[in-house]
Amino acid sequence: MQTLQIRYRLKTSIPLLLVIIFACCVPLFTGNQALTLIIPALLWGVACMGLTLIARAGQVSMGQAGFMAIGAYSATLLALRVDVPFGLNILLGGIISGIVAFLIGRAVLRLGGMYFAIVTLAFGEVVRVIAINARNITNGVYGLTVPQPQISIGGYVIAFAVTKAAYYYLSLGLVIIAALIFWRLDVSRLGRVVRSISSTPELSQHLGIHVMKYRLIAFTVACTLTGVAGGVYCHFLAFMGPTVFVLSHSILILIMSAVGGLGSAVAGPILGAMILSPLGDYLRTVLVGARPLIFGGLVVIVMFFLPGGLVTIVDRIRSGGRRGTGARNAGLKNAVRNLVSK
Amino acid sequence: MALLELKNVSKFFGSLAALKDINLEINQGELVGLVGPNGSGKTTLFNVISGFYHPSEGEIFYDGKRIAGLRPDQIASRGLIRTFQSNVLFKDATALENVIRGCYLRTKANSWQAFFGTRGYRKEEKEIVQRAEEMLDFFGLSEVRDVLADELPHGHQRSLGLAVAVAANPKLLLIDEPVSGMSEEESTVAVDHIRELANRITVILVEHHVKTVVAVCPRVIVLNFGHTLADGKPEEVMSQKNVIEAYLGTEEVVK
Numbered sequence: 001m002q003t004l005q006i007r008y009r010l011k012t013s014i015p016l017l018l019v020i021i022f023a024c025c026v027p028l029f030t031g032n033q034a035l036t037l038i039i040p041a042l043l044w045g046v047a048c049m050g051l052t053l054i055a056r057a058g059q060v061s062m063g064q065a066g067f068m069a070i071g072a073y074s075a076t077l078l079a080l081r082v083d084v085p086f087g088l089n090i091l092l093g094g095i096i097s098g099i100v101a102f103l104i105g106r107a108v109l110r111l112g113g114m115y116f117a118i119v120t121l122a123f124g125e126v127v128r129v130i131a132i133n134a135r136n137i138t139n140g141v142y143g144l145t146v147p148q149p150q151i152s153i154g155g156y157v158i159a160f161a162v163t164k165a166a167y168y169y170l171s172l173g174l175v176i177i178a179a180l181i182f183w184r185l186d187v188s189r190l191g192r193v194v195r196s197i198s199s200t201p202e203l204s205q206h207l208g209i210h211v212m213k214y215r216l217i218a219f220t221v222a223c224t225l226t227g228v229a230g231g232v233y234c235h236f237l238a239f240m241g242p243t244v245f246v247l248s249h250s251i252l253i254l255i256m257s258a259v260g261g262l263g264s265a266v267a268g269p270i271l272g273a274m275i276l277s278p279l280g281d282y283l284r285t286v287l288v289g290a291r292p293l294i295f296g297g298l299v300v301i302v303m304f305f306l307p308g309g310l311v312t313i314v315d316r317i318r319s320g321g322r323r324g325t326g327a328r329n330a331g332l333k334n335a336v337r338n339l340v341s342k
Numbered sequence: 343m344a345l346l347e348l349k350n351v352s353k354f355f356g357s358l359a360a361l362k363d364i365n366l367e368i369n370q371g372e373l374v375g376l377v378g379p380n381g382s383g384k385t386t387l388f389n390v391i392s393g394f395y396h397p398s399e400g401e402i403f404y405d406g407k408r409i410a411g412l413r414p415d416q417i418a419s420r421g422l423i424r425t426f427q428s429n430v431l432f433k434d435a436t437a438l439e440n441v442i443r444g445c446y447l448r449t450k451a452n453s454w455q456a457f458f459g460t461r462g463y464r465k466e467e468k469e470i471v472q473r474a475e476e477m478l479d480f481f482g483l484s485e486v487r488d489v490l491a492d493e494l495p496h497g498h499q500r501s502l503g504l505a506v507a508v509a510a511n512p513k514l515l516l517i518d519e520p521v522s523g524m525s526e527e528e529s530t531v532a533v534d535h536i537r538e539l540a541n542r543i544t545v546i547l548v549e550h551h552v553k554t555v556v557a558v559c560p561r562v563i564v565l566n567f568g569h570t571l572a573d574g575k576p577e578e579v580m581s582q583k584n585v586i587e588a589y590l591g592t593e594e595v596v597k
Contacts, residue, residue: 189449189456189467196443199432206392207510208418208447217453334434
């Protein structure tokens with residue numbers, strides 16, 4: 001039994017280690033242009049992992065862009081007005097985002113699926129409108145220039161503004177840490193509880209599970225990390241304004257998560273983001289106007305043939321071409337069912 | 343002191359009285375049958391006791407403490423567990439996973455310990471899997487442990503529902519029509535399991551099949567239109583005139 005476990009660990013750890021080593025070497029052979037496509041993909045990946053967790057807890061949030069905006073604005077304002085050093089401001093931005101999620105969640109997570117989706121959608125818009133109108137704080141539609149950090153390690157200075165590579169490693173680091181957190185949540189008892197709630201909340205309640213408590217934990221953790229991702233993103237853009245994180249981004253996060261696979265806590269969302277985000281950005285520069293058609297068409301095709309998401313392809317490769325049990329499909333099925341239920 | 347006490351409990355849905363002035367006492371160790379025609383309020387009574395509904399009137403005492411108005415998970419954590427008339431299970435999980443999820447109340451490690459995977463937590467997780475497998479074994483479900491609950495035949499799903507409920511470590515177990523839709527064989531086996539359970543925990547058993555209840559339960563309560571019609575030994579209760587009148591097809595009951 002022990003050897004089986006060790007073999008399983010090696011089977012998953014070694015490819016994972018190779019992927020991480022490969023990921024660390026990427027800036028060595030790609031130019032800045034490629035990195036400009038990859039860095040946002042990594043950050044969307046974090047947001048997608050957050051959304052997937054919330055969806056696995058039984059609710060579909062249409063306002064994740066709002067939490068990225070809160071994280072981004074908080075980080076920017078902390079740096080500009082309060083001189084909070086780089087890194088700490090992003091972290092605090094995430095925490096503020098988490099606090100807002102906690103306060104809103106207590107009221108809103110009780111709501112039935114559709115109502116929760118509508119309220120979170122409205123929330124995202126409210127954040128945007130506040131950002132536009134609170135001119136004294138946010139500079140309204142003109143936005144804020146985000147100060148670029150210069151980190152000196154020893155005598156060596158890393159100028160973030162010049163080298164995209166620095167942002168790449170920062171984003172990669174965030175993805176790895178977030179992936180660890182979301183993965184750990186998923187494989188532990190907490191993940192099991194969350195899956196119970198998503199599957200059959202009434203039964204979960206009668207087995208002693210406090211549904212609201214775990215929904216709130218999932219929501220708060222997800223939105224905290226989403227806020228951190230937002231903070232990193234606005235530093236990467238060197239700009240933060242009301243147009244940076246809008247409703248279409250919330251929808252995009254949902255689409256990327258669904259295409260990647262809602263049945264998977266980490267691999268699915270990251271896969272969805274890493275494939276769709278660069279694809280979308282690339283299509284925008286190459287084929288003006290065709291992007292919605294190709295992008296939308298691709299999404300429809302994937303969801304039609306692979307309701308469990310792209311991650312089911314990875315499953316098949318790992319199990320040597322055998323078809324799965326369809327357990328991954330449960331993610332999307334439950335999410336849709338929760339959305340249309342009371 | 344009675345384990346479960348209901349005082350003047352009523353439940354109204356609009357102007358419909360699903361339960362009206364229910365008074366009963368269940369003592370620890372009892373095995374009580376709850377019978378009544380369709381629509382008499384048996385499942386509503388379970389829903390009110392387990393916290394799924396709040397009673398419109400009256401008090402409910404469990405272990406001496408008021409429980410009316412508590413959340414279902416709060417009531418369940420005190421050892422009051424119920425099963426469901428329909429097959430309420432985690433449909434997209436295997437039978438083993440269902441019972442493991444049922445063991446939630448047996449876990450003592452808190453969320454932080456679970457997240458960081460402390461040694462105590464990991465030990466507890468191993469014990470839970472073991473416990474779940476024993477539970478499946480007891481109910482004769484070991485062979486289907488890796489089958490998705492959705493794909494199990496009806497009889498197995500009923501048994502699994504019971505297994506999940508027992509996994510939650512009940513002191514008082516409310517069983518709602520455990521053998522409905524089961525074959526004669528499956529029923530007998532299931533009833534034996536329930537008899538064995540009743541040696542260790544207090545059980546209230548709702549069952550349509552009056553013969554089964556009369557044979558198994560030393561005490562029977564009869565409901566009709568939300569009232570208690572009778573409460574006592576099965577032979578006495580079943581020969582009461584008003585009970586016989588409540589049931590159509592009275593010959594079967596009298597036998």
